[in-house]
Amino acid sequence: MHEMSIAVAVVEQVEQAAREHGAVAVEAVRLQVGELAGVVPDALDFCFSLACADTVLAGAELTVEAVPARARCAACATEWAVGMPPDLCCPRCPGVAGELLTGRELQILDVRWAEEPALARADQEG
Amino acid sequence: MCRTVDLQQAVLARNDGSARELRAALTARGTVAVNLLSSPGSGKTALLELELGLARERAVPVAALTADLATENDATRLGRSGVPVKQVLTDGLCHLEAVMLAGHLDGWLPEPTRLLFVENVGNLVCPASYDLGESLRVVLASVTEGEDKPLKYPTAFGLANLVLVTKSDLAAAVDFDEAGFRANVARVNPGVEVLLTSARTGEGVGALLDRALAVLEGAPVHQPVMGRPSAGHTHSHGQVDTHSHGPVDTHGHAPVDTHGHAPVDTHSHGLVDRH
Numbered sequence: 479m480h481e482m483s484i485a486v487a488v489v490e491q492v493e494q495a496a497r498e499h500g501a502v503a504v505e506a507v508r509l510q511v512g513e514l515a516g517v518v519p520d521a522l523d524f525c526f527s528l529a530c531a532d533t534v535l536a537g538a539e540l541t542v543e544a545v546p547a548r549a550r551c552a553a554c555a556t557e558w559a560v561g562m563p564p565d566l567c568c569p570r571c572p573g574v575a576g577e578l579l580t581g582r583e584l585q586i587l588d589v590r591w592a593e594e595p596a597l598a599r600a601d602q603e604g
Numbered sequence: 605m606c607r608t609v610d611l612q613q614a615v616l617a618r619n620d621g622s623a624r625e626l627r628a629a630l631t632a633r634g635t636v637a638v639n640l641l642s643s644p645g646s647g648k649t650a651l652l653e654l655e656l657g658l659a660r661e662r663a664v665p666v667a668a669l670t671a672d673l674a675t676e677n678d679a680t681r682l683g684r685s686g687v688p689v690k691q692v693l694t695d696g697l698c699h700l701e702a703v704m705l706a707g708h709l710d711g712w713l714p715e716p717t718r719l720l721f722v723e724n725v726g727n728l729v730c731p732a733s734y735d736l737g738e739s740l741r742v743v744l745a746s747v748t749e750g751e752d753k754p755l756k757y758p759t760a761f762g763l764a765n766l767v768l769v770t771k772s773d774l775a776a777a778v779d780f781d782e783a784g785f786r787a788n789v790a791r792v793n794p795g796v797e798v799l800l801t802s803a804r805t806g807e808g809v810g811a812l813l814d815r816a817l818a819v820l821e822g823a824p825v826h827q828p829v830m831g832r833p834s835a836g837h838t839h840s841h842g843q844v845d846t847h848s849h850g851p852v853d854t855h856g857h858a859p860v861d862t863h864g865h866a867p868v869d870t871h872s873h874g875l876v877d878r879h
């Protein structure tokens with residue numbers, strides 16, 4: 479399950495950004511995951527919570543923004559949603575996709591820092 | 605109270621960076637890496653055995669690195685071919701990453717090695733997302749796995765530079781629908797070549813070696829649409845991506861771009877420094 483490796487990569491990158499920004503805690507991380515990125519969001523969510531433990535991200539919430547895959551025909555410029563499983567053959571002409579416009583994203587969009595670690599937040603709320 | 609920071613970082617940026625570095629280092633020393641991906645039991649090791657034997661016959665310096673979750677059976681089998689073989693145990697990790705591969709090659713990859721076959725962990729999901737610095741990514745499926753395999757694993761087949769059908773000698777016995785398989789491959793990876801192979805009859809063994817040697821000579825490699833950088837790439841929220849590290853851009857397996865005329869930093873990698 480490579481979602482663990484991906485979750486660890488996310489955590490490492492956010493940790494580095496936290497050091498650069500002098501942040502002490504993370505409230506939320508927003509990810510963009512393309513339909514063809516080869517990632518299962520549920521598995522990623524599970525791995526993310528494990529990977530966050532004992533880091534500045536402890537207790538952080540993961541939001542996944544799914545990006546549908548779209549392609550453009552090289553011959554007639556038609557754009558279409560390729561679906562899953564994807565079909566990269568043009569629905570209008572005998573041509574095929576010249577490019578994938580979206581769908582391969584696996585990107586950290588943004589991070590929301592918190593004022594204090596999740597443990598302190600939980601204490602206050604409880 | 606809360607501050608939000610736009611990061612816009614590709615999650616696999618580190619792996620992709622390491623893969624580019626490794627590809628450049630391999631290119632600089634005249635080596636092409638061939639990444640072999642398939643499910644367990646597809647006949648990858650049997651085919652690789654013949655490939656290594658044939659390369660030896662033709663006096664092509666080859667080496668093979670084989671990754672497995674556990675056991676060293678594959679290396680023992682491949683070692684009989686008499687070419688340098690290294691077994692990598694991933695201890696449960698489902699895929700190889702570029703940094704891991706570079707680490708295993710460092711100090712081991714014999715000089716001269718022209719072709720380096722990397723037998724990835726038997727798995728069609730996880731390894732697909734990791735560029736290893738290969739110049740030829742070969743995805744295999746056996747006739748016994750059914751013709752819908754490319755649709756079930758679109759990322760793996762969609763990013764292949766070459767697709768192999770293995771165990772072709774069994775095609776008739778299992779009613780393998782070759783036309784259907786080719787149509788499914790073309791649907792996720794239009795234009796990619798599909799080669800029939802058999803470790804029993806030897807079909808396609810020479811053809812695969814020829815393809816790999818052509819890449820070594822600088823022949824263009826099929827560029828899958830799924831891995832191709834998109835010129836008009838925009839994010840779904842409508843914001844134009846002005847960053848240089850968009851996922852599509854950094855994740856393209858673009859052997860042609862990097863083969864032969866890559867900006868090679870000869871001091872960036874141990875592979876180059878030590879040999």
Ligand SMILES: [Zn+2]
Nearest residue numbers: 551554568571
């Ligand atoms: Zn068209």
